[in-house]
């Protein structure tokens with residue numbers, strides 16, 4: 001398995017951001033994540049092309065991986081343990097308290113776990129959950145270099161805006177040495193809008209537009225975030241945001257966007273606010289993972305352990321490491 005143990009620096013652009021940098025350090029310490037506050041001189045030794053104001057946060061254990069390789073490997077391990085993966089057989093509906101229709105097949109269950117990403121809210125509603133929530137899709141794209149390059153060695157991130165659920169534009173050094181700038185988080189009007197008109201569903205366009213409009217009208221923070229993110233439709237805006245993080249780089253090598261991803265962002269329909277934290281609802285028959293927001297891939301193993309211990313088995317089991 002390829003892992004790029006490149007580490008990450010988080011760089012500041014203003015005095016206000018320096019305060020947040022120290023807050024990130026406090027959170028890292030609390031959660032047992034190794035991080036260091038470094039000054040400009042130390043930053044130069046770690047990543048000579050990074051630009052910061054006075055201080056930066058250095059996270060030496062940060063790495064990049066190929067998520068598909070990891071998923072394939074987990075699938076192989078689970079298949080050996082007898083787990084079945086019925087692909088192309090979507091959940092269709094709940095039949096009764098012990099069975100669901102999946103593809104053309106009736107499947108009986110003792111406990112159902114719904115981790116359907118963009119569709120988790122819809123499925124949860126069939127079971128009486130996600131009453132206050134809906135998932136609003138946002139499209140994420142990265143600009144990528146065509147081949148390996150070396151103008152930076154580390155991932156370089158801006159200090160996140162604590163009032164925006166999306167990370168700002170950053171540099172990622174991939175496992176293959178190619179460098180990415182992004183992501184965008186632009187509104188998407190149907191859920192699986194990966195490419196042009198792919199998977200277009202008119203009912204979803206209606207529902208998503210309605211949800212977007214309600215949040216835009218009722219919540220000024222939502223409005224401000226969407227306006228900020230819409231700027232990222234412009235390629236030159238993304239490149240100029242990235243420019244603030246480094247001393248210099250050649251914009252012309254970022255010609256193409258890579259494959260898109262759609263972020264399943266939960267919104268609270270009572271307050272019209274973005275939900276920032278993980279949300280899990282359920283009862284003795286079913287568990288619904290409603291907001292597995294980024295970095296839910298990175299956190300997937302401890303998060304799964306948490307879900308299984310707290311929501312699936314309750315006090316009946318404690319998993320051993």
Ligand SMILES: Cc1cc2nc3c(=O)[nH]c(=O)nc-3n(C[C@H](O)[C@H](O)[C@H](O)COP(=O)(O)OP(=O)(O)OC[C@H]3O[C@@H](n4cnc5c(N)ncnc54)[C@H](O)[C@@H]3O)c2cc1C
Pocket residue numbers: 089090091092115116117118119120139140141183260261262263264289292293294295296297298299
């Ligand atoms: C642009 C972008 C960049 C990101 N970067 C990072 C990062 O750097 N680090 C990080 O940790 N996280 C990152 N994330 C977030 C990460 O991808 C998600 O948090 C994670 O994928 C959530 O996992 P999940 O299993 O809950 O949902 P998903 O990965 O969406 O999986 C849901 C699965 O359910 C299936 N499904 C949906 N509906 C049905 C149905 N009706 N029946 C059956 N199956 C169904 C889908 O096909 C899919 O396979 C990023 C996300 C985006 C969009």
